[in-house]
Amino acid sequence: MKTFEELGINQEILQAIAELGFESPMPVQEQVIPYLLGGDGDVVALAQTGTGKTAAFGLPVIQRIEVSTPVPQALVLCPTRELCLQISSDLSDYSKYIKGLRIQPVYGGSSIESQIKSLKKGVHVIVATPGRLIDLMNRKTVSLEHIRTVIMDEADEMLNMGFSESINAILAEVPENRNTLLFSATMPAEIARIAKNYMHQPKEIVIGSKNEGAANVKHIYFLVHARDKYLALKRIADYHPNIYGIIFCRTRRETQEIADHLMQDGYNADALHGELSQAQRDAVMQKFRMKNIRLLVATDVAARGLDVDNLTHVINYGLPEDIETYTHRSGRTGRAGKTGTSIAIIHTREKGRMRDIERIIGKKFEKGNIPSGRQICEKQLFNLVDRIEKVEVNEAEIASYLPSIFRKLEWLSEEDLIKRVVSLEFNRLLDYYRDAEELDIPEERSQKKEKKRGESDEVKKSRGSQPGFARLFINLGKNDGLYPNTLIDMINRNVGGHVLVGKIDLLPNFSFFDIEKREANYVIRSLKNIDFFGKRVFVEPAGDKVPGTTSSSGRKPFYENVPRREKRAAGAPVRKHRKPVSEERRSRRSHKK
Numbered sequence: 001m002k003t004f005e006e007l008g009i010n011q012e013i014l015q016a017i018a019e020l021g022f023e024s025p026m027p028v029q030e031q032v033i034p035y036l037l038g039g040d041g042d043v044v045a046l047a048q049t050g051t052g053k054t055a056a057f058g059l060p061v062i063q064r065i066e067v068s069t070p071v072p073q074a075l076v077l078c079p080t081r082e083l084c085l086q087i088s089s090d091l092s093d094y095s096k097y098i099k100g101l102r103i104q105p106v107y108g109g110s111s112i113e114s115q116i117k118s119l120k121k122g123v124h125v126i127v128a129t130p131g132r133l134i135d136l137m138n139r140k141t142v143s144l145e146h147i148r149t150v151i152m153d154e155a156d157e158m159l160n161m162g163f164s165e166s167i168n169a170i171l172a173e174v175p176e177n178r179n180t181l182l183f184s185a186t187m188p189a190e191i192a193r194i195a196k197n198y199m200h201q202p203k204e205i206v207i208g209s210k211n212e213g214a215a216n217v218k219h220i221y222f223l224v225h226a227r228d229k230y231l232a233l234k235r236i237a238d239y240h241p242n243i244y245g246i247i248f249c250r251t252r253r254e255t256q257e258i259a260d261h262l263m264q265d266g267y268n269a270d271a272l273h274g275e276l277s278q279a280q281r282d283a284v285m286q287k288f289r290m291k292n293i294r295l296l297v298a299t300d301v302a303a304r305g306l307d308v309d310n311l312t313h314v315i316n317y318g319l320p321e322d323i324e325t326y327t328h329r330s331g332r333t334g335r336a337g338k339t340g341t342s343i344a345i346i347h348t349r350e351k352g353r354m355r356d357i358e359r360i361i362g363k364k365f366e367k368g369n370i371p372s373g374r375q376i377c378e379k380q381l382f383n384l385v386d387r388i389e390k391v392e393v394n395e396a397e398i399a400s401y402l403p404s405i406f407r408k409l410e411w412l413s414e415e416d417l418i419k420r421v422v423s424l425e426f427n428r429l430l431d432y433y434r435d436a437e438e439l440d441i442p443e444e445r446s447q448k449k450e451k452k453r454g455e456s457d458e459v460k461k462s463r464g465s466q467p468g469f470a471r472l473f474i475n476l477g478k479n480d481g482l483y484p485n486t487l488i489d490m491i492n493r494n495v496g497g498h499v500l501v502g503k504i505d506l507l508p509n510f511s512f513f514d515i516e517k518r519e520a521n522y523v524i525r526s527l528k529n530i531d532f533f534g535k536r537v538f539v540e541p542a543g544d545k546v547p548g549t550t551s552s553s554g555r556k557p558f559y560e561n562v563p564r565r566e567k568r569a570a571g572a573p574v575r576k577h578r579k580p581v582s583e584e585r586r587s588r589r590s591h592k593k
Contacts, residue, residue: 002024002025002030003024003025004017004022004024004025004029004033004059007025007029007030007033007034007037008033008034008037008038008060008063009033009059009060009063010063012095012097012098013059013062013063013094013095013097013098015096015097016093016094016095016096016097017055017059017094019096020093020094022055025052026052026055026056027052027207028045028047028052028053028056028205028207029052029055029056029059031045031056031205031207032045032056032057032060032181032205033056033059033060035203035205036057036060036061036064036179036181037060037063037064041179041200041201041202041203042179042180042181042182042199042200042201042202042203043180043181043182043202043203043204043205044182044184044191044195044199044202044203044204044205045181045182045183045184045204045205045206045207046184046185046204046205046206046207047183047185047205047206047207053153053183054086054087054090054091054153055090055094056183057076057151057153057181057183058087058090058091058094059094061074061076061091061125061149061151062091062094062095062098062101062125064148064149065098065101065124065125067098067099067100067101067124069124069146070102070122070123070124071122071124071143071146072123072124072125072126072142072143072144072146072147073124073125073146073147073148073149074124074125074126074147074148074149074150074151075125075126075128075133075144075147075149075150075151075170075174076091076125076126076127076128076151076153077128077129077130077133077150077151077152077153077158077167077170078127078128078129078152078153078154078158079129079154079157079158079161079163079304080107080129080157080304080306081107081108081109081110081129081278082285082306082307083153083154083304083306083307084105084106084107084127084128084129085105085107086307087105087127087153088103088104088105088127091103091125091127101124101125102121102122102123102124102125103123103124103125103127104118104119104123104125104126104127105126105127105128106119106126106127106128106129106132106133106136106142107128107129107132108129108131108132108135109278110278112132112135112136112139115132115136116136116139116141119136119141119142120141126142130158130163130166130167130170131163131166133166133170134166134169134170137169137170137173144170144173144174145174145175146175147174147175147178148175148178148179149178149179149180149181150171150174150178150179150180150181151180151181151182151183152167152180152181152182152183152184152194153183154183154184154185154304155182155183155184155191155194156184156185156191156324157185157304157328159190159191160304161301161304164190167194168194171194171198180198180199180200180202182194182195182199182202185324185327185328185331216334216335216338216339216340217330217331217333217334217339217340217341217342217363218339218340218341218342218366219330219341219342219344219358219361219363219364219365219366220341220342220343220344220365220366220367220368221343221344221345221346221354221365221366221367221368222236222343222344222345222346222368222369222370222440223346223347223348223351223367223440223441224345224346224347224370224439224440224441225347225439225441225499225518225519225522226347226492226495226496226497226498226499226519226522227495227518227519227521227522228439229317229318229345229347229496229497230258230261230496231439232345232370232439233247233258233262233315233317233345234262234265234267235370235371235376235436235439236315236343236345236370236371237262237267237295238371238376238379238380238429239371239375239376239379240312240313240379241379241380241383242312242383243294243295243312243313244291244294244310244311244312244313245294245295245296245311245312245313245314245315245333246295246296246297246298246303246306246308246311246313246314246315246329246332247295247296247297247298247315247317248298248299248300248303248314248315248316248317248320248329249297249298249299249317249318249496250299250300250317250318250320251299251493252273252274252275252299254317254496255271255272255273255297255298255299255302256271256273256275256297258271258297258317259271259297262295262297267294267295268292268293268294268295269293269294269295269296269297270284270287270288270293270296270297271284271296271297271298272284272285272296272297272298272299272302272303273298273299273301273302274299274301274302276302281302284296285306288308289308300320300325300328300329303332304328306332308332309335310335310338311332311333311335311340312333312340312341313333313340313341313342313343314329314330314332314333314340314341314342314343315343315344315345316329316342316343316344316345316346317345317496318344318345318346318347318350318496318497318498319344319346319350319353319354319357323356323357323360323361326357326361327360327361329342330342330361343368344365346497347497347498347499348441348498348500349498349499349500350497350498369440370438370439370440372436372438373432373433373436374433376429376433377426377429377430377433380426380429381422381426384422384425384426385422388421468516468517469502469514469515469516469517470514470515470516470517470520470541471512471513471514471541471542472512472513472514472515472520472523472524472539472540472541472542473510473511473512473539473540473541473542474487474510474511474512474513474527474537474538474539475509475510475535475537475538475539476510476511476532476535476537477506477507477508477509477510477511478506478507478508479508479509480509480532480533480535481533482506482511482532483506484504484506487501487504487511487513488501490527490530490532491515491523491526491527494526494527494530495519495522495523495526496526499515499516499519499523500515500516500519501513501514501515502514502515512542520541523539524539524540524541527539
């Protein structure tokens, strides 16, 4: 393995990176740095987040800057404000001992006037989000005519965010004899097109395989019912007392709800999604980087470009629709040579998608078992003991209090004192998990459900009469624009997972559908009072009411005669007493109210 000095890095930069703790080049740095320093060739580098990309392009770019010429000579394009600021900060750190070198980040969500003033003072490197750079170009306040190097970092993410036209417009304005570097975790067709149209015989550098998962990341899945996903999430967090990670959700609503529930339950958590203002987003990220927040619940869009080190876990609260998104998610842990864990909390219908991901990333998911209450208590207990053992005692600060404390506790033996300290911290958790149920779906049952998906239409049509399913009524029908696929999508979106839907009978003004009995109450609560194109939804057990039948008098069933706004009251089932539930499950139910 070569040193940075052997790669050609000069002394000013070597001194700066040594102070930052750089010891030896990472693989992407070892390949990219000498290539850029040795010529003007273009590069397409396929590498995961956290593999050292910023230093790979940043060190040679800085070294090639002519400080005596205060015009933009290098342009770095990146997808988000956070990544823009992070790259700018890193480049400033690398160039600490190069006098007069100026780096300017330009991004949306901040005053464009102040950025224009900074640009007018003269800068050497611009780090920009595409949208803000286009604004500056349209105002004629930035010149790209002296740009010698263009870097597109996380290019696939920029395309996913809709910046394709902006990137094309920017590349059309920089000199053709520029040096172009494209960094991407994946290689979609649009990336290949940009490389073909705007790059000259680029050298392709691949760290690992295309779309491959990070080598240091372990992939684990937990199979649970949709209604138990939040309980499973909490148990996983409790089982890892020192967890520091991101929980990925598919929608803004789900993201905020999960974050709210975690905070209500005493976890150091917060949400990151598109409905937050820039100031709120900055505050959340500052707390997360300081580790005042241990669990960040985020949407994929909001998390794009986040650069946070030392994450222990990435948790998928359900799998994303496309495999590239999973690659980006899991690549946020196991960075810089450290190990990490990517967890997927899934329902049976997501197993097929999981197998597709396994095939593309070249890694197998391990089957995990949701920790039992006993296992969690044991793990937390020894974490407490470890904290007590390692705590720093400030003798000077507590010395004046100790005599009174000793007198107060002198009647306790050493053993009694230890028991009381442990119990004081631990009784709440013990009570909470005393009657904790098993949440795992047995693998055998899961396989049977997968097999059912291949059944003939005739079998599916009769499924409503099979044991294990409940018949539900919903106050939406064909006249409301309800179709089978619409209903299934609405159910899965609101329960936060995938549940097994059986026979569906659509009528003009309302409908009936079959759902697994275990999921029925959860589905009813999840769909309560949601909005469907301006109409408030309610769902309830169908009882013995069957669509299309007639009474002995030849009239339509009662449900078809009741005016729409009266149906719920008229058909409401008698409320029954429920069996006692554990404290854990009672907590989950309260979140759904």
